[in-house]
Amino acid sequence: MFSKTDPLAPTAPPQRAPNPNAGKSVLASDLRITGEISSTGAVEVFGEVDGNLAARSLMIGSEGSVKGTVSAETIEVKGTLDGRVSxxxxxxxxxxxxxxxxxYAGLIIESGAQIEGRFTRPKG
Structure with missing residues (x-):
């Protein structure tokens, strides 16, 4: 009548559905950050960042602003960027x-973008 194993009991806890926002950080328009930001995922900036930023991908929204050294695999700029970029x-x-x-390795510039600086494409 009693047994050590119940054939109807689950063998493992149920798995959670993957989080679609995992690895994505959004810096809202009312946020101002001074300092270093580092992420292994995507970062979206709608506020202001004054400092260095490293991420897998970066998107600066039309009202967003980044001033400092930026390093990411992919960068999309709709707002303001001032500094060094890799x-x-x-x-x-x-x-x-x-x-x-x-x-940069690849570059896309839409008509209307305002650009000042030096653009270098590594050899190789």
């Missing part, structure tokens, strides 16, 4: 205002 893929949207020294 990236594989750099996309400047029409609303972008960039003043930076940029090292």
């Amino acid at each position: 990236t594989e893929s750099f996309t400047l949207r029409a609303t972008a205002r960039v003043q930076a020294d940029v090292t």
